[in-house]
Amino acid sequence: MRLTLQTLISHGRVARRMGLGPESRINMLRNILTGLVRHERIETTLARADEVRFYAEKLIDYAKKGDTDEKAMKMASFWLTEKDLVPKLFKVLAPRFEKHSQGFTRMARLPNRENLDRAKMAVLEYKGNPFPPLYPVKKENELTLINQLLKGYREEKTQELYMKCTENVTVNN
Amino acid sequence: MNLSVLIQSLRCSLLRIESRLLQASGLETNLAPALAVDGPSLPPQLHPENQLEEQQENQEQPSGLLDSILWMAAPKKRRTIEINRTRRRSESKLIKVKNNIEPCLECGHLKQKHTLCGFCYAKVSRETALIRQQINAMEGGPLRAPAVETVVLYEGETPSNQDKDKRIVERPRKRPAWFSY
Numbered sequence: 001m002r003l004t005l006q007t008l009i010s011h012g013r014v015a016r017r018m019g020l021g022p023e024s025r026i027n028m029l030r031n032i033l034t035g036l037v038r039h040e041r042i043e044t045t046l047a048r049a050d051e052v053r054f055y056a057e058k059l060i061d062y063a064k065k066g067d068t069d070e071k072a073m074k075m076a077s078f079w080l081t082e083k084d085l086v087p088k089l090f091k092v093l094a095p096r097f098e099k100h101s102q103g104f105t106r107m108a109r110l111p112n113r114e115n116l117d118r119a120k121m122a123v124l125e126y127k128g129n130p131f132p133p134l135y136p137v138k139k140e141n142e143l144t145l146i147n148q149l150l151k152g153y154r155e156e157k158t159q160e161l162y163m164k165c166t167e168n169v170t171v172n173n
Numbered sequence: 174m175n176l177s178v179l180i181q182s183l184r185c186s187l188l189r190i191e192s193r194l195l196q197a198s199g200l201e202t203n204l205a206p207a208l209a210v211d212g213p214s215l216p217p218q219l220h221p222e223n224q225l226e227e228q229q230e231n232q233e234q235p236s237g238l239l240d241s242i243l244w245m246a247a248p249k250k251r252r253t254i255e256i257n258r259t260r261r262r263s264e265s266k267l268i269k270v271k272n273n274i275e276p277c278l279e280c281g282h283l284k285q286k287h288t289l290c291g292f293c294y295a296k297v298s299r300e301t302a303l304i305r306q307q308i309n310a311m312e313g314g315p316l317r318a319p320a321v322e323t324v325v326l327y328e329g330e331t332p333s334n335q336d337k338d339k340r341i342v343e344r345p346r347k348r349p350a351w352f353s354y
Binding site: 082108111 | 285287288293297301304319321325342352
């Protein structure tokens with residue numbers, strides 16, 4: 001006996017519906033992916049960025065197979081609508097991620113869009129892009145008082161150790 | 174002429190069947206108390222009596238189950254202001270308090286814990302827009318992306334060993350502190 005209603009309840013369905021249907025969804029993601037490969041950092045809605053992330057990483061996996069591979073070239077030419085990005089994909093992005101096995105993209109959430117819709121926004125980028133980083137690298141300031149005091153302490157300790165070593169050496173000699 | 178009379182008679186018979194079905198199912202509204210004598214308590218409704226009037230009054234009295242204009246729900250009493258207030262100010266209708274707001278460590282503006290700081294991102298986004306303008310100027314037209322890596326150099330910087338094969342994008346300003354090499 002079937003215990004669940006198949007229609008009208010979408011419990012557990014994880015696939016997102018975007019645009020006017022599955023074909024429209026693929027076309028939309030294709031456009032976003034082309035923009036990502038061209039600009040290497042884009043900001044879109046959270047749902048779209050999340051969907052494109054999967055396809056972006058799979059595209060790099062295909063690109064790693066090399067441009068002589070038939071399937072890889074077909075995939076690249078399908079997914080990139082602007083054909084001047086196909087050589088960029090194979091010659092720039094694939095060698096950049098040679099050492100990495102997964103995790104070629106980074107997604108971060110942004111404050112909601114300023115429009116009336118207050119949509120959730122996200123920024124999606126390929127790692128290793130030439131732009132300023134989203135998460136600024138924290139550099140310890142050498143010139144703060146505490147750091148200067150610690151530096152002096154460390155130097156004193158090394159001095160003492162050095163003195164002890166030279167004393168031991170002279171005593172032994 | 175004969176055709177219209179035929180259609181009228183068909184209509185009447187259908188309405189009669191419908192009223193009979195209603196009586197049988199018990200959904201009729203014109204109920205009356207049962208009598209000790211076996212028989213109908215109300216005189217049977219004869220539709221042929223109203224045959225001529227029905228056509229005119231069709232809009233006002235929808236027959237059958239749609240006899241609901243006289244049966245619509247309406248409030249009995251005015252809702253007092255106390256009741257209105259409790260409904261309008263119930264917890265589900267108030268704006269929820271957020272406890273995931275914290276100051277950004279870099280600039281001090283407020284941000285949500287799971288989000289990037291808006292001010293810091295605006296800074297970064299402005300700089301990337303300027304870098305992209307420079308790139309567009311260098312490319313000179315659409316669809317001319319080169320198949321080499323790009324590196325951004327600011328005033329007074331020379332390309333290092335790693336930047337040998339890369340396309341260099343010059344920005345005519347000092348390197349910002351938050352954009353380390």
